[in-house]
Amino acid sequence: VRPSIKPYPEISVRRLNSFLGLIAILAACSSESDIETSRSESELPELSAQGIADHMRILASDDFFGRGPGHLGGDLASAYIAEQFSEYGLEAPGGSYFQTVPMVGMTTDPTTVKLSFTGPEGAITPTYLDEFVLNAGDPLAARVGGDAELVFAGYGAIAPENEWNDFQGIDVQGKYLLILVNDPPASPSEPDLFGGVAMTYYGRWTYKYEEAARQGALGAIIVHETEPAGYPWSVVRGGWSGEQFALPLNPTDTRPAGMVGWVSESVAQRALATAGYDYEELKNRAATRGFTAVETGITVSASVESTSRDVETRNVVAVRRGSTRPDEYLTVTSHYDHFGVGESIAGDSIYNGAYDNASGTALLLEVAHAISGSQTPLGRSVLFIATAAEEQGLLGAERYVRSPIYPLSQTVAEINLDGANLWGLTDDIIVHGEERSELGNYVRPRATQLGLTLRPDAEPEKGFFFRSDHFPFAKAGVPSLWIEHGRDYRGQPAGWGAQLQADYTANRYHAPSDEFSAEFTFDGAVQQGAL
Ligand SMILES: [Zn+2]
Incomplete structure (x- = not known):
């Protein structure tokens, strides 16, 4: 039985000096009659901006080698976090601050990767990494590929609630699918189709590969376009080359599609042109109701050879025990991993992941520190989880949800942090999932x-709700939030925050240039943590 979380009615704006409110409230509150208690219990110590800065600088330093899972850097980072939890005097669940995350690590041999498209009007052979990425979908498959027909699958979605089926009446078993990124756009006649502007789960590449597997496709290739994907090609290139990790398959899991990859928009255009198709025209058709996948008559010839290894990483876990409902839990997650050491860009091969997510991990540590040092009893227990392998597909969080240390039925809520505010106080704050x-x-x-306006997701088309560690919890039925930061920076002109975020996405997101900077300030992170 899931403990119910009743709506929390309006409270007066008079305790502006109280910090760590939401955790205290959720840990304490079970009914409206608890409001008085929870209000007093939200009087917790202020977070230390210096503490956040110090943890972030350390975790983002080259000494941690980009905190790659299954590598030294990841192990050093998890050891550092466990050390902090221990120093704070937090409880180690079952005697250990670690939950192991077994993974399969798969490395594609770049010299074996081949992809070509041959149609009645020509053939193209795009360039690996510059124009396409390709991996085995099943991490244990040593060699995948073969020749088969290319099917243009539109958005590759079967969405009964939208009365949408791109695979209606067509058998794509054993074929290669070419799939558009994001979900079908809303139209003037159907403004709410697939969530309107917001991306639904049908827009995520994870869904597209899952659906391709259910359809029995031999391979699934997504067309990258910067705007609807939400990030540039360099992010695809970096994220899909080098060692790839997955959780070991359960016997009940759907077998993944044999081969998964991405191509640039230009490759999609040229590939379809080998059979006289116009990419834009097909794309327009795919956006219309009644579209079904198109058998193109183009032959895809593809192959990938890879090696795999069993490897472990670990979530770092610690509990602040509740006083009256110690067996009910609020989880607070933040991923500590990043991409480790990878392809060198501008002479730098360490993917430090400073903002993503040394910053969030530092904030989680400082919140854990403040809560552990507080004399105020909390009703429920708070479980801090510094999650592993988020960048590999939310693997650490997924592992926790599949094998929770404490039953999910006793987990009342999940709060995630991914990216702390490094640029100053804001007048607003974004909390992903608050409407869900x-x-x-x-x-x-x-x-x-706290004097903060709750701003709706600033970039709903990017599907952020599906892109961090609260999502596996939400899928499993745990009410979940991701507390991001705002965009309206005090003392800055309108649009400054949005510009900052756009610049980050274009130039530093998942790149070696996501580094610690002496310019960062931490009062905004304190504000974020205060919520
Ligand atoms: Zn992240």
């Missing part, structure tokens, strides 16, 4: 209390 559960009823008054 009753948790919004707790967040809104708390934001008001």
Whole structure:
């Protein structure tokens, strides 16, 4: 039985000096009658900006080699976090601060990767990494590929609630699918189709590969376009080359598609042209109701050879025990991993992941520090999880949800941090998922209390709700939030924050240039943590 979280009614704006409100409230509150208690219990110590800065600088330094899972850097980072938890005097669940995350690591041999498209009007052979990436979908498959027909699958979605089926009446078993990124756009006649502007899960590449596997496709190739993908080609190139990790398959899991990859928009155009198809025209058709996948008559010839190894990484876990409901849990997650050492860009091969996510990990540590040092009893227990292998597909969080240390039925809520505010105080704050559960009823008054306007997702088309570690919890039915930061920076002109974020996405996201900078400030992170 899931403990119910009742709506939290308006509270007066009078305790502006209280910090760590939401955690205290969620850990304490079970009914409206608890409001008085929870209000007093939200009087917790202020977070230290210096503490956040110090943890972030350390975790983002080259000494941690980009915190790659299954590598020394990842192990050093998890050891560092466990050390902090221990120093704070937090409880180690079952005697250990670590939950192992077994993974299969798969490395594609770049010299074996081949992809070509041959149609009645020509043939093209694009360039690996510059124009396409390709990996085995099943990490244990040593060699995959073969010749088969290319099917243009539109958005590759079967969405009964939208009365949409791109695979209606067509058998794509054993074929290669070419799939558009994001979900079908809304139209003037159907403004709410697939969530309107917002990306639904049908827009995520994870869904597209899952659906391709269910359809029995031999391979699934997504067409990258910067705007609907939400990031440039360099992110695809970096993320899909080098060692790839997955959780070991359960016997009940759907077998993944044999081969998964991405091509640039230009490759898609040229490939389809080998059979006289116009990419833009097909794309327009794919956006219309009633579209079904097109058998193109183009032959794809592809192969990939790879090696795999069993490897472990670990989530770092610690509990602040509750006083009255110690067996009910609020989880607070933040991923500590990043991409480790990879392809050198501008002479730098360490992917430090400073903002993503040494910053969030540092904030989690400082929140854990403050909560552990507080004399105020909390009703429920708070479980801190510094998650592993998020960048590999939310693997650490997925592992926790599949094998929770404490039953999910006793987990009342999940709060995730991914990216701390490094640029100053804001007047607003973005909380992903607040509209998806009753948790919004707790967040809104708390934001008001702190003088923060709750801003709707600034980039709903990018599907951020599906892109961090709260999502596996949400899928498993745990009410979940991701507390991001705002965009309206105090003392800055309008649009400054949005520009900052756009610049980060274009130039530093998942690149070696996501580094610690002496320019960063941490009062904004304190504000974020205060929520
Ligand atoms: Zn992240």
